[in-house]
Amino acid sequence: MIFRQLFETDTSTYTYLIGCQRTHRALLIDPVASEVGRYIELLDSLGLTLIYTLETHVHADHITGSGLLRDRLGSKSVVHRDAGTLCPDVLVTDGVLLQVGDIELQVRHTPGHTSGCMSFVLADRVFTGDALLIGGCGRTDFQQGDSGTLYDSIHEKLFTLPPDTLVFPGHDYNGNTVSTIRQEMQKNPRLGGGKTREEFIGIMSQLKLAYPKHIDAALPANLACGGNPDASVPHG
Amino acid sequence: MIFRQLFETDTSTYTYLIGCQRTHRALLIDPVASEVGRYIELLDSLGLTLIYTLETHVHADHITGSGLLRDRLGSKSVVHRDAGTLCPDVLVTDGVLLQVGDIELQVRHTPGHTSGCMSFVLADRVFTGDALLIGGCGRTDFQQGDSGTLYDSIHEKLFTLPPDTLVFPGHDYNGNTVSTIRQEMQKNPRLGGGKTREEFIGIMSQLKLAYPKHIDAALPANLACGGNPDASVPHG
Numbered sequence: 001m002i003f004r005q006l007f008e009t010d011t012s013t014y015t016y017l018i019g020c021q022r023t024h025r026a027l028l029i030d031p032v033a034s035e036v037g038r039y040i041e042l043l044d045s046l047g048l049t050l051i052y053t054l055e056t057h058v059h060a061d062h063i064t065g066s067g068l069l070r071d072r073l074g075s076k077s078v079v080h081r082d083a084g085t086l087c088p089d090v091l092v093t094d095g096v097l098l099q100v101g102d103i104e105l106q107v108r109h110t111p112g113h114t115s116g117c118m119s120f121v122l123a124d125r126v127f128t129g130d131a132l133l134i135g136g137c138g139r140t141d142f143q144q145g146d147s148g149t150l151y152d153s154i155h156e157k158l159f160t161l162p163p164d165t166l167v168f169p170g171h172d173y174n175g176n177t178v179s180t181i182r183q184e185m186q187k188n189p190r191l192g193g194g195k196t197r198e199e200f201i202g203i204m205s206q207l208k209l210a211y212p213k214h215i216d217a218a219l220p221a222n223l224a225c226g227g228n229p230d231a232s233v234p235h236g
Numbered sequence: 237m238i239f240r241q242l243f244e245t246d247t248s249t250y251t252y253l254i255g256c257q258r259t260h261r262a263l264l265i266d267p268v269a270s271e272v273g274r275y276i277e278l279l280d281s282l283g284l285t286l287i288y289t290l291e292t293h294v295h296a297d298h299i300t301g302s303g304l305l306r307d308r309l310g311s312k313s314v315v316h317r318d319a320g321t322l323c324p325d326v327l328v329t330d331g332v333l334l335q336v337g338d339i340e341l342q343v344r345h346t347p348g349h350t351s352g353c354m355s356f357v358l359a360d361r362v363f364t365g366d367a368l369l370i371g372g373c374g375r376t377d378f379q380q381g382d383s384g385t386l387y388d389s390i391h392e393k394l395f396t397l398p399p400d401t402l403v404f405p406g407h408d409y410n411g412n413t414v415s416t417i418r419q420e421m422q423k424n425p426r427l428g429g430g431k432t433r434e435e436f437i438g439i440m441s442q443l444k445l446a447y448p449k450h451i452d453a454a455l456p457a458n459l460a461c462g463g464n465p466d467a468s469v470p471h472g
Binding site: 081 | 287310317324325326327329331333336337
């Protein structure tokens, strides 16, 4: 398996390239529009054909590259059925198995940050999007966010994975790249050490986060798979 | 590849079982509710795990087995995004590649019999549902049917396949099992020998078909993936 963790600095977003060495097929998780040229160069240099782009959710902070990649490479955009986007090629739900060459991803519906959030389990690792971050989690104060729902998702769909499962998040703002389910169950300040649902809801209600800087451009663009020409955020 | 063409006599429906010998994973195209026990026995006897059930469209003549198979085996129901069903696990669109073990199916959107009809191309064969039948085609007089649309689908999405491509239809009422694209382009009474769009529309408008005997039970049940307990057609 070919695996690359890619970082977009403006919004601290992680994108994951996963390729099958036998079939030379690949997928991207959470591509960013402004980085599409870089992805295409990387795919070319590795001799990979992009089959799917997978969105862990409708992002509020950056514009997805899935529409541009579809236009340029013919890849298909995969989102959760509850995401509410206008233009997906494939809609999936909890428990669905997606296969690209020898790569197998299992979908886990992990709502709470948004209603259409999903995580992807691939062998010894899980891609958690904004449901579970390293020492944190996605905010729950807009886009159908709900702290109780997020707590349930994390406990039922992620903390039930083997403790050594590698956690690859959708963002990190502190230079962290990877964690494990065990580490998050023990150390995550919002969840770790067996915090109750009520404690988690209380913590989330006190975050006092700023309004996301790109949300007014990113949300309408992402609901159109990144293809909104009126979006003010560059998506070269 | 394991391949079985199965026949349900009440509605002359073909169901296809396709299995991967390497991974022991399988899919079913257009399972019929009343035959689910037979499918499960067959899967067991072949040592196969059912991953997907694929619906070429929302059937008006029989109740799909996809809901029962999901309940009993955990398989996921795949339909076209335009099919309008209430409960699919995976929704797909034209050009999407679906993989189960070493089996690869390409989705072709072939509307006209219904708006959500699709065909599946697998190597040297195509599963055409009710878009193209052997020496015939699906009717176009209900369920968003449109003869011009069906003509375009058949010409653009099916007759562009290699002429030797094997055609496996969703029904046959005359004991035929398989045809080829070449044969249908030459001999199909409604389409063959280069019939024009206008000729086809004229033929379709003169068919004077009876009202489908199970449609009032089958349509609502199939819009709910076969799981409608009020359906009067047996689906044991």
